[in-house]
Structures are given as C-alpha cells and as structure tokens.
Amino acid sequence: RGKQNARRSTIIFTPEQEEQMRQGVELERALREANLNEELHLVFQPQMDIPTRRIMSFEALARWQSPKLGEIQPESFIRAAERAGLIQNVTKILFGKGLDALETWPTDVSISFNLSAQDVADRDFIFSLTAQVFARGIAPGRIEFEITETAVMKDIAASRSLLEDLSAAGFKVALDDFGSGYSSFAYIDRLPLDKIKIDKSFVRKVADSATSREIIAAIITLCRNLDLKCVLEGVETEEELAVLMPMAPQIIQGYLFGRPMELEAIVPLLTQNKAENARLV
Ligand code: C2E
Ligand code: MG
Numbered sequence: 065r066g067k068q069n070a071r072r073s074t075i076i077f078t079p080e081q082e083e084q085m086r087q088g089v090e091l092e093r094a095l096r097e098a099n100l101n102e103e104l105h106l107v108f109q110p111q112m113d114i115p116t117r118r119i120m121s122f123e124a125l126a127r128w129q130s131p132k133l134g135e136i137q138p139e140s141f142i143r144a145a146e147r148a149g150l151i152q153n154v155t156k157i158l159f160g161k162g163l164d165a166l167e168t169w170p171t172d173v174s175i176s177f178n179l180s181a182q183d184v185a186d187r188d189f190i191f192s193l194t195a196q197v198f199a200r201g202i203a204p205g206r207i208e209f210e211i212t213e214t215a216v217m218k219d220i221a222a223s224r225s226l227l228e229d230l231s232a233a234g235f236k237v238a239l240d241d242f243g244s245g246y247s248s249f250a251y252i253d254r255l256p257l258d259k260i261k262i263d264k265s266f267v268r269k270v271a272d273s274a275t276s277r278e279i280i281a282a283i284i285t286l287c288r289n290l291d292l293k294c295v296l297e298g299v300e301t302e303e304e305l306a307v308l309m310p311m312a313p314q315i316i317q318g319y320l321f322g323r324p325m326e327l328e329a330i331v332p333l334l335t336q337n338k339a340e341n342a343r344l345v
C-alpha cells in the first residue's frame with residue numbers, strides 16, 4: 065500500500081481517518097503541554113485468587129485527567145505518548161505513584177504495571193525503575209511487569225535477556241493480552257514468564273462460542289502443566305463465571321470482582337477482604 069501511495073501525489077484518507085489523526089495530533093500536543101505529574105494518576109483493579117477468594121494483587125491502570133480535554137483513557141493517550149516520545153516519562157511517573165500506593169497498603173498484595181514496547185526496549189530505563197523498588201526497600205516479588213507480544217517481538221533475544229535479569233532479581237513478569245496476537249504460544253516457550261493473562265476477547269464470547277470455551281480451557285490446562293499462573297481477564301457476569309468455574313480458573317480480573325478503583329477505595333477493601341475472606345461484588 066505504502067509503495068503505491070508514494071507514487072501518487074496525494075493520499076486519500078476517509079473522514080474517520082482524518083478525524084483520528086487530528087485527534088491524535090491534538091492529544092500529543094496536549095500531552096507535551098501537560099503537567100503530567102499532576103494530571104496522571106492510577107486506578108487499581110483487583111485480581112482475585114479463585115480457590116481462596118482473596119485479592120492477591122492489583123493491576124495499576126493509567127488515567128489522564130486533562131484540565132483541557134477531560135478524563136482520557138489509556139487506549140488513546142498511551143499511544144499518543146509513544147508517538148510524542150513521552151512514554152518513558154509517563155511510565156516513570158506512574159511507577160512512582162504505584163509504589164507510593166503499595167507502601168500504604170495493609171497487606172502484602174502485589175501490584176502490576178503495564179510496560180510499553182519503548183520501555184521494554186531500554187534496559188537502562190527498566191533498571192531505573194527496579195532501582196526505585198530496592199531504594200524503597202520493597203520486596204521485588206510484589207512487583208509485576210505486564211508486557212505484550214508486541215513489546216517483545218521486535219527483539220526477542222534482548223527481551224529474554226531483560227526478563228531473565230528481572231526474574232533473577234525477584235521481579236514477576238506477565239504476558240498480557242495472551243491470544244490476541246499472532247504467535248503468542250511461541251513466547252511461552254522462549255521467555256521466562258510467571259503469569260499469562262488470557263485476553264478478554266475470549267471471555268467476551270464464552271457464553272456463545274464453544275470454540276472460545278475450548279481455547280480458554282486449553283490455556284488454563286497448559287498453564288497448570290507448565291507451572292504458570294493464569295489470569296482470566298474481563299469476567300463481567302455471574303453467567304460467565306458459571307461457565308468458567310468447571311475449568312478451575314486460578315485468577316480472575318474483571319468487573320464482576322471489581323472495577324478499576326481509586327486509591328482511596330483500596331485500603332477499606334483490603335481490610336474487609338482480610339477480615340472476611342469474602343467475595344466482592
Ligand atoms: P490491559 O493491560 O489489558 O488492561 C485491562 C483493561 O481491561 C483495562 O482497561 C481494564 O479496565 C479493562 N477491564 C478489566 N476488566 C474488565 C471487564 O470485566 N470488562 C471490560 N469490558 N473491561 C475490563 P483500561 O484501564 O482502559 O486500559 C486499557 C489498556 O491500556 C490496558 O489493557 C493497557 O494495555 C493500557 N494501559 C493502561 N494503563 C497503562 C500504563 O500505565 N502503561 C501502559 N503502557 N499501558 C497502559
Ligand atoms: Mg495489563
């Protein structure tokens with residue numbers, strides 16, 4: 065497509081594409097002008113250990129509260145931050161805020177952080193994050209990094225070496241959005257992983273699609289046999305849970321057990337979860 069277009073004098077975009085690009089450029093400009101330290105914050109979504117019904121960890125999810133543009137979701141602004149060359153700054157700010165949060169929590173739950181491809185490609189940057197963990201005296205086993213296939217596939221050897229170093233230092237690594245890419249299974253074999261997160265597109269279809277059910281069941285079994293933790297993402301309803309329970313899922317992260325929450329909600333939640341060992345709805 066690119067070659068053919070290059071010979072033409074103009075490239076035609078649909079109105080939707082033009083609108084997307086205009087918004088993208090606007091987002092990048094707003095990000096450059098933003099006070100990111102002030103405007104970025106994290107929300108936290110519980111990961112429920114199903115056998116014990118305990119919250120074992122929280123995924124830290126980014127939110128941008130822009131005074132100009134309002135609340136912006138990560139699906140939009142993370143990509144804009146990558147294009148603007150600001151992603152490492154964004155990751156660093158959020159990582160610091162996540163560690164601040166963890167230090168206030170009353171139990172030894174873990175926290176997971178999403179990393180972008182540009183973060184993963186820069187060893188020194190990753191080590192600047194892990195150095196903060198040691199400087200604060202936080203146990204590295206409570207920190208998990210979520211990476212995607214896209215982030216590791218550009219340089220699999222370099223990624224493996226980075227993950228081996230992280231693992232040797234005691235950090236956890238999860239493969240996110242498992243099954244949504246081209247060759248997810250190849251990475252299970254090549255990378256030192258602690259956990260995989262089954263993409264929510266499979267759970268979305270679980271009620272209607274026998275194929276999705278078989279895929280999920282197979283991945284859960286595979287994980288058990290390989291001694292990998294397995295998270296089912298996106299479980300929203302009791303009906304979905306009922307279909308999934310016979311597969312003996314290990315960990316579930318979804319609206320049914322808790323939406324992404326503001327920091328203020330976490331301490332009461334952990335206190336309650338500890339006391340009652342109760343199921344949240
Ligand atoms: P992800 O890492 O796969 O995170 C899970 C997403 O699924 C979150 O969306 C979460 O709110 C949503 N989710 C969880 N349970 C359910 C459910 O039951 N139903 C539905 N419909 N959705 C559910 P969110 O917070 O909008 O984040 C979207 C994506 O943005 C993340 O997907 C991740 O790829 C990226 N992202 C978020 N925070 C960061 C960050 O700090 N850094 C980077 N690099 N990427 C981030
Ligand atoms: Mg994630």
Ligand code: MG
Pocket residue numbers: 240241242261263264297
């Ligand atoms: Mg995911």
Ligand code: MG
Pocket residue numbers: 241
């Ligand atoms: Mg996603």
